[in-house]
Amino acid sequence: MTDPSQVSRVDPLGGLTRRRLLTGLGAVAGLAAGRRWAPRWGGAAQAATSAPIKIGFQAHRTGIGAAYGRWYERVTHAAVKFINAGGGIAGRPVELITEDDGTDPKRGAEVVEKMATQHHVDVTFGTLFSHVVVGSAPRAGELKMPYFVVSEGYHVASTKLNRYVFQPGITDVRSQVMSMAPWVSNHLGKKVTMIFPDYAFGHDHRDFFATAMAAHGGEVIEKIAIPPTERSFAKYLPKIPRQTDVLYHVMVGPGVLTFVKELGEFFGSKHPEIFGFIDSLEAVDIATPGLEFLEGSYFWEAHPRYMSADAPESETFYRDAVGVNHEGASVSDPKDISTYSHMFGCWETLFVLKEAIEASGYQSPTPADKQKLMEAVEAMTTFEAGREHPQGDKIFNGKLHQSFGHQYISKVEGAKLKPVHRTAIEDGLYEPAGDYTTQSF
Amino acid sequence: MDFGPYLLLAALEGLVTAAVLALTALGLSLVFGVMRIVNVAHGEFFMLGAVLAWGFTSLLTGHPALGFALAMIGSPLIVGAIAWLAERLVLRRLHYDPEATIVATIGLLYIIQQLALSVYGPEARPVTAPVTFRIQFPWFGYAGYKLLVVGVSILFLLATWFVIARTRIGLIMRATQYDRETAQAFAIPVDRVYAGVFAAGAMLAAMAAVLIVPIQQAHYLMGLDPLLLSFIVVIIGGLGSLKGTVFAALLIGMSDGMISVFFSPTLAKILATLLVALVLVYRPQGLFGEVAQ
Numbered sequence: 001m002t003d004p005s006q007v008s009r010v011d012p013l014g015g016l017t018r019r020r021l022l023t024g025l026g027a028v029a030g031l032a033a034g035r036r037w038a039p040r041w042g043g044a045a046q047a048a049t050s051a052p053i054k055i056g057f058q059a060h061r062t063g064i065g066a067a068y069g070r071w072y073e074r075v076t077h078a079a080v081k082f083i084n085a086g087g088g089i090a091g092r093p094v095e096l097i098t099e100d101d102g103t104d105p106k107r108g109a110e111v112v113e114k115m116a117t118q119h120h121v122d123v124t125f126g127t128l129f130s131h132v133v134v135g136s137a138p139r140a141g142e143l144k145m146p147y148f149v150v151s152e153g154y155h156v157a158s159t160k161l162n163r164y165v166f167q168p169g170i171t172d173v174r175s176q177v178m179s180m181a182p183w184v185s186n187h188l189g190k191k192v193t194m195i196f197p198d199y200a201f202g203h204d205h206r207d208f209f210a211t212a213m214a215a216h217g218g219e220v221i222e223k224i225a226i227p228p229t230e231r232s233f234a235k236y237l238p239k240i241p242r243q244t245d246v247l248y249h250v251m252v253g254p255g256v257l258t259f260v261k262e263l264g265e266f267f268g269s270k271h272p273e274i275f276g277f278i279d280s281l282e283a284v285d286i287a288t289p290g291l292e293f294l295e296g297s298y299f300w301e302a303h304p305r306y307m308s309a310d311a312p313e314s315e316t317f318y319r320d321a322v323g324v325n326h327e328g329a330s331v332s333d334p335k336d337i338s339t340y341s342h343m344f345g346c347w348e349t350l351f352v353l354k355e356a357i358e359a360s361g362y363q364s365p366t367p368a369d370k371q372k373l374m375e376a377v378e379a380m381t382t383f384e385a386g387r388e389h390p391q392g393d394k395i396f397n398g399k400l401h402q403s404f405g406h407q408y409i410s411k412v413e414g415a416k417l418k419p420v421h422r423t424a425i426e427d428g429l430y431e432p433a434g435d436y437t438t439q440s441f
Numbered sequence: 442m443d444f445g446p447y448l449l450l451a452a453l454e455g456l457v458t459a460a461v462l463a464l465t466a467l468g469l470s471l472v473f474g475v476m477r478i479v480n481v482a483h484g485e486f487f488m489l490g491a492v493l494a495w496g497f498t499s500l501l502t503g504h505p506a507l508g509f510a511l512a513m514i515g516s517p518l519i520v521g522a523i524a525w526l527a528e529r530l531v532l533r534r535l536h537y538d539p540e541a542t543i544v545a546t547i548g549l550l551y552i553i554q555q556l557a558l559s560v561y562g563p564e565a566r567p568v569t570a571p572v573t574f575r576i577q578f579p580w581f582g583y584a585g586y587k588l589l590v591v592g593v594s595i596l597f598l599l600a601t602w603f604v605i606a607r608t609r610i611g612l613i614m615r616a617t618q619y620d621r622e623t624a625q626a627f628a629i630p631v632d633r634v635y636a637g638v639f640a641a642g643a644m645l646a647a648m649a650a651v652l653i654v655p656i657q658q659a660h661y662l663m664g665l666d667p668l669l670l671s672f673i674v675v676i677i678g679g680l681g682s683l684k685g686t687v688f689a690a691l692l693i694g695m696s697d698g699m700i701s702v703f704f705s706p707t708l709a710k711i712l713a714t715l716l717v718a719l720v721l722v723y724r725p726q727g728l729f730g731e732v733a734q
Contacts, residue, residue: 061563062558062563062661063563063662064662066562066563066564067563067564067565069563070563070564227706227707229666230706231657231663231666232454232457232458232656232657234450234453234454234583235450235451235454235698235701235702236701236702237450237581238446238447238450238451238581238702239702254565254658254660254662254663255565255657255658257565257567257658258656258657258658261584262584265575265582265583265584266581266582266583267581267582268575268577268582283564288567289569289573290573
């Protein structure tokens with residue numbers, strides 16, 4: 001039996017049966033626009049079956065990843081709604097089956113197993129936190145379950161996971177930090193102190209940013225690792241050397257706001273240049289009291305939280321569909337700030353999946369069909385910017401199962417983030433560490 | 442940073458940890474001292490205090506101090522009422538059997554935690570501090586509110602000491618702790634004392650949580666750390682000993698601050714746990730505890 005509270009379904013007609021009306025009026029407007037725009041995918045290639053495509057969604061509903069999980073779920077529902085309104089995937093409606101993993105690696109592996117053995121989904125998708133991905137991926141490989149993560153971590157592209165794991169919707173950390181280093185070195189300073197969480201995700205930052213800085217004439221003079229369960233941060237801050245030009249910070253979990261506030265209390269108005277990953281303030285309002293010191297500092301963003309005046313139509317469309325206003329907050333509650341620089345990955349991954357299923361002629365979760373599907377993803381090379389890829393164009397490396405996109409550097413001005421630099425995709429390309437396509441299925 | 446200022450910051454951080462920890466652990470110690478039960482759900486009362494503080498402060502607009510004052514009063518009262526109810530409905534029916542109550546309070550832990558998750562949700566939510574001034578030392582700045590936390594905690598600790606040592610209620614509590622049967626023979630309503638003490642223990646945890654929540658955010662999983670640290674503190678200090686609890690809280694809080702700053706936070710935890718083991722082996726009653734009669 002399935003616990004009804006753990007499972008939510010989207011019916012084929014596109015109406016949400018269980019979730020609260022998460023996308024608000026904007027989504028309705030977006031849906032209407034989508035109907036006009038979307039081609040009738042099902043029309044040309046008549047599917048042999050009309051049974052739904054079942055997508056298992058491994059969500060961080062609870063635990064330390066809940067703020068991300070909430071928004072991943074909203075975006076995923078909005079994307080499924082849009083896909084279904086346009087005729088589904090290969091003429092088949094999409095059914096979403098959501099299970100909470102508690103942002104816990106052990107439960108993550110159990111969720112993957114449940115998706116395969118109880119729900120019989122076609123693919124599993126949506127995991128964010130890197131320790132959960134690393135914990136779940138081996139089980140996905142054993143169960144031969146295509147597993148599409150939206151995690152950022154370098155673990156997929158490291159080719160240390162397995163052939164069943166893909167990350168086509170979001171650029172990995174290694175690529176992100178590489179593309180940041182030249183700008184940081186040229187505009188902010190050469191001597192960098194890094195503060196990062198002491199686990200896989202933070203180590204990716206530490207290792208790859210330090211290397212990239214060195215390649216651009218900079219130097220990481222101190223690396224301050226903070227345990228991911230830490231709730232008090234002031235005691236780490238004296239370790240920041242006085243000669244630091246740039247303070248580089250990235251933090252995750254429920255303690256992020258405390259971390260940034262204590263940074264402000266420690267330094268006051270006299271601080272080195274500050275460059276942070278927006279992860280330190282995802283789902284947090286920049287205008288929160290105590291964060292005034294961030295004025296004039298810089299953040300990496302994957303997808304600018306504050307919409308610029310010259311944003312393309314696809315940006316407005318996406319914001320309407322997922323229920324986010326021009327300031328990056330929920331349209332129904334302006335205090336509910338989105339995880340804007342990560343959640344687009346869910347949207348984009350679902351469209352990659354759609355393209356791959358339609359291109360491969362995938363029918364059912366048989367070994368032969370799964371192989372066709374995964375080979376179709378591996379054969380992809382580019383994603384065009386547009387409604388399916390609102391964050392921008394990307395290139396995809398089938399050997400690494402990883403996509404590479406543009407990144408942004410934004411400056412805090414008037415408690416808002418204003419993009420000042422957009423990287424080229426080439427800035428974030430690196431020598432591949434391996435090749436998944438040489439592994440057997 | 443030079444050694445002196447570094448030490449100052451470590452000491453300040455340690456002091457804040459120690460102050461809040463002393464309040465929380467005192468609640469646990471009080472419950473054990475009087476009732477002889479180990480309340481595993483103590484950390485969840487702490488968490489409830491923080492979550493309710495968020496609720497109270499978001500009720501009121503205007504100056505954040507108003508909402509905070511409301512939380513400081515309302516939150517411990519509600520947590521106390523919930524603890525009182527739990528005592529009446531669960532612990533009393535188990536006749537305060539030491540083993541059964543451990544299992545029961547573990548159950549209580551999960552019930553409270555999951556209820557908070559269902560009602561309050563999984564987000565970490567901030568509470569604005571009642572005061573926002575910042576103290577600028579020549580080397581670094583420090584939140585004025587954190588020093589306020591230390592001051593208020595000391596006041597609460599003194600008040601608790603006064604109630605226990607100098608009032609009739611305290612006398613009754615001490616009598617019950619000393620010898621339950623004799624106290625009953627002298628017409629002390631032991632049953633009601635137990636309910637009151639359990640509620641008071643939870644209220645101390647809730648007060649500590651209200652104080653800490655403007656520094657950390659309210660989150661449904663925040664009860665675990667204070668529970669573990671409280672256990673460490675009461676084992677080292679001696680279960681049921683007020684003096685020992687305060688002393689051990691200072692020891693653990695300060696050493697956590699210092700060792701974390703100069704070496705690593707993991708080492709601080711290792712040493713604290715090692716100290717617990719040493720105390721259990723060489724002085725099982727704790728540094729200030731008395732040998733059970």
